[in-house]
Amino acid sequence: MSQTEEFVKVVEAAKEAKGVIFVTGKPGSGKSKVLREAAEDKKWDYVDCRLLISEEFLAVPKEERNAKAPEMMGEALASYNSDVILLDRLQTLFVPVFNLDVAALLKELGQKFVLVAAWPGYVKDGMLCYDKFDGTESIRIPQDGFTIWNVD
Template sequence: MLEEVFQMNQVEELVKVVAEAQTDKGNVVIVTGKPGSGKSKVLREAAESQKWTYVDCRMLISEEFLAIPAADRGLYAPDMFADILASYNADVIILDRLQTLFVPVFHINTDSLMRKLSKKFTIVTAWPGYIDNGNLCYDKFDGTEAIRISPDGFKIWNVEG
């Protein structure tokens, strides 16, 4: 029971953060937290309670996208993904499993992608990595550095779990 109340308070907090982001240009909310802290659960519950569109990033990787030569995918991804998201007719898009887009063969610059998508939608996503020296970080499975993104222009909200 206490966990449900705590979770609901976090959903309410996230809703407020998203409302603030919607008044800004470049409206991206990055949800951070330790592994297992409930980032995805809060996103799903907020999507349900607010009727926001919840999209698993794996759904963005279409056959059409994969047919593009690998080196050109990063160029076409923002427009292709924006078209897919526009079909939902939603202002707020929850992007879960963001790490799907980190696969090197996709050649997607996730930072640039989110910034471009945020011109059309409010993007809310769970960051699957950690924060180090003020940057959003995600490492490859072998522990080597993979992605470092400056959070400038993004709203960062941390799940307490």
């Protein structure tokens, strides 16, 4: 069984409960490739997270963005037609000026959609970890409440 076939089985099993599945793996391990192949095979929507940051969202005052993001980004995701939405470039949402609690945002959106996100970091001690190469940013999100699937 190929990695993409294995991945599709994990996503299909999670569809009833909705929620968020994080695809983890080292840089260059094929996370995005698996998402794109599954999107093509299953006709799921593959979405670059940069598309979730609209001019309308940027017009919201910074201190209000975290509260408004679930509704605004939920509307954007609702415009897609598949039962699974594959998110890539998740690190876009970590930009400090957006003022987002990414874990809370994804958990809320995961109540309405089956979301699969390529995690741009690693898992350690029960935490999803993302470290920018220049050391300016370190994100830690508890993996509780999320499904994790690792690309080998």
